[in-house]
Amino acid sequence: MKHTSIFDHDLHIHSYVSMCSNDPQQNPQRILQYAEENGLRDICLTDHFWDPDIPVVDNFFVAGPWPAFARSQPLPQSDNVKFHFGCEADLDRNMVLGVTPERYDDLDLIIIATTHMHMKYMTIGKEYCSVEGRAEMYVKRLDAVLNMDLPFHKVSIAHPTCSLIAPGENFPNTDWQDHMRVLDLIPDATYRELFGKMARLGVGFELNFEPNQYTAEDLPRILRPHLIAKECGCKFYFGSDAHHPAGLDTAMARFHRMAELVGVCEEEDIFRPFD
Numbered sequence: 001m002k003h004t005s006i007f008d009h010d011l012h013i014h015s016y017v018s019m020c021s022n023d024p025q026q027n028p029q030r031i032l033q034y035a036e037e038n039g040l041r042d043i044c045l046t047d048h049f050w051d052p053d054i055p056v057v058d059n060f061f062v063a064g065p066w067p068a069f070a071r072s073q074p075l076p077q078s079d080n081v082k083f084h085f086g087c088e089a090d091l092d093r094n095m096v097l098g099v100t101p102e103r104y105d106d107l108d109l110i111i112i113a114t115t116h117m118h119m120k121y122m123t124i125g126k127e128y129c130s131v132e133g134r135a136e137m138y139v140k141r142l143d144a145v146l147n148m149d150l151p152f153h154k155v156s157i158a159h160p161t162c163s164l165i166a167p168g169e170n171f172p173n174t175d176w177q178d179h180m181r182v183l184d185l186i187p188d189a190t191y192r193e194l195f196g197k198m199a200r201l202g203v204g205f206e207l208n209f210e211p212n213q214y215t216a217e218d219l220p221r222i223l224r225p226h227l228i229a230k231e232c233g234c235k236f237y238f239g240s241d242a243h244h245p246a247g248l249d250t251a252m253a254r255f256h257r258m259a260e261l262v263g264v265c266e267e268e269d270i271f272r273p274f275d
Contacts, residue, residue, distance in 0.1 A: 001275045011044040011237025017047040021243040028072050034248040035081040042082050044109050049087035050098035057092045057122045084108035093125050095144040113158040114141040118167040135185035146197045153275045156204030161222050180221045191228040198234040204271035207258045208239040226262045235271035236264050
């Protein structure tokens with residue numbers, strides 16, 4: 001398939017099905033409209049999913065049946081846009097992935113959120129709540145995924161530098177700076193080992209951060225993992241992570257700015273799970 005632009009996709013979008021959206025305006029038809037208006041050719045619905053066949057640690061997720069999760073199907077299509085169906089999956093504190101192998105064929109894309117460390121205490125144990133502990137878990141969680149038996153051609157890692165690594169609102173001993181402190185504690189060599197393995201497996205690396213949230217002094221701290229991933233040969237994709245229409249409205253400007261900062265500018269830089 002010939003691609004004329006690297007800005008032709010958004011592979012991380014939520015709908016009203018996700019509990020954290022629950023917005024009737026964030027529906028598949030509105031999402032398709034966004035894709036049409038912005039010249040996108042591939043979009044993917046990635047609502048949060050935890051398979052009810054897998055026990056839930058501390059009941060953070062309400063594990064509903066597959067028909068309830070997949071009720072937005074069949075997704076609307078158009079002559080210009082291919083609308084794919086995937087999920088955003090989580091990893092619990094025991095390194096159990098919330099998707100069973102029996103569901104792999106039902107999903108076009110499996111986005112795994114290894115940086116969801118805000119779920120007290122589903123995704124990390126109490127002993128890892130310090131900044132140092134979170135840095136250790138960042139490495140362990142990503143490494144655990146890369147050592148699983150997964151269909152890596154359609155697996156990607158969500159928001160690798162998001163603030164949910166250390167959210168102050170859920171853990172009062174943390175603040176806004178702490179997610180950057182976590183990232184600072186991980187050596188370049190460790191990032192290279194992890195991201196080199198991602199590149200070899202063909203796992204997608206999500207571009208999903210808000211450059212305007214960071215000062216000129218802090219932005220290099222967020223960019224460091226991304227730049228190392230690019231050096232390692234990782235393939236990137238854009239994800240708005242939109243939960244509401246307002247998130248769709250600002251996505252393209254953010255995609256262009258992230259690409260500029262990370263140096264993603266060629267077709268060979270892009271993760272293409274549907275080609």
